[in-house]
Amino acid sequence: WTDDSTSLTEKLQKTNQSRIHFSVQLLVSRPMDKLRAFLHGREGNNDNRTVLEAANEASTLGWGTRVKGFIICLVIGLGCSVLGVCCLFIPKIGLIFFIVFYTFGNICSLASTMFLMGPMKQLKRMCDKTRAFATVVMIWKIFGLSLLFVILQAIAFAW
Numbered sequence: 001w002t003d004d005s006t007s008l009t010e011k012l013q014k015t016n017q018s019r020i021h022f023s024v025q026l027l028v029s030r031p032m033d034k035l036r037a038f039l040h041g042r043e044g045n046n047d048n049r050t051v052l053e054a055a056n057e058a059s060t061l062g063w064g065t066r067v068k069g070f071i072i073c074l075v076i077g078l079g080c081s082v083l084g085v086c087c088l089f090i091p092k093i094g095l096i097f098f099i100v101f102y103t104f105g106n107i108c109s110l111a112s113t114m115f116l117m118g119p120m121k122q123l124k125r126m127c128d129k130t131r132a133f134a135t136v137v138m139i140w141k142i143f144g145l146s147l148l149f150v151i152l153q154a155i156a157f158a159w
Helices: 002-039 051-058 063-087 094-117 119-126 132-158
Strands: none
Touching: 063 094, 094 119, 119 132
8 A cells, every 4th residue: 555655646746747847838938939039020920919919918917916006106106295395495405306306206106097007098098078177287287387487497597
């Protein structure tokens, strides 16, 4: 009976080793095949996918990863915005730190929402009728007011 159990144990070990070998081979060979095809200029010739479909397939994230990315970007964005406001009280260079941290915080906060639904879907929803006004206000806030204050600063320097 012990001989049978030994041979059974050896068979199970060999089966597990072959499964592990097969899994490792799949994990290594598929990306390497894609890399070889890309380097030889054959990327995308084997299927009828568009470039956007291929990019979407390559960048698809799971729901857990999307939520983690959203939370991380949002916390970084809010932290940088608060840090920027706190930097206003530093004499002489506080305004520069405010501009850098507050701008980076806003960009991170905006980027965090793109993790939840993806960048293309986010942009499409921003252009919907119901959200068009909010999009225009946000773009005006970012670009229009910045341009206005740059012009005012140039006028103040010339004064």
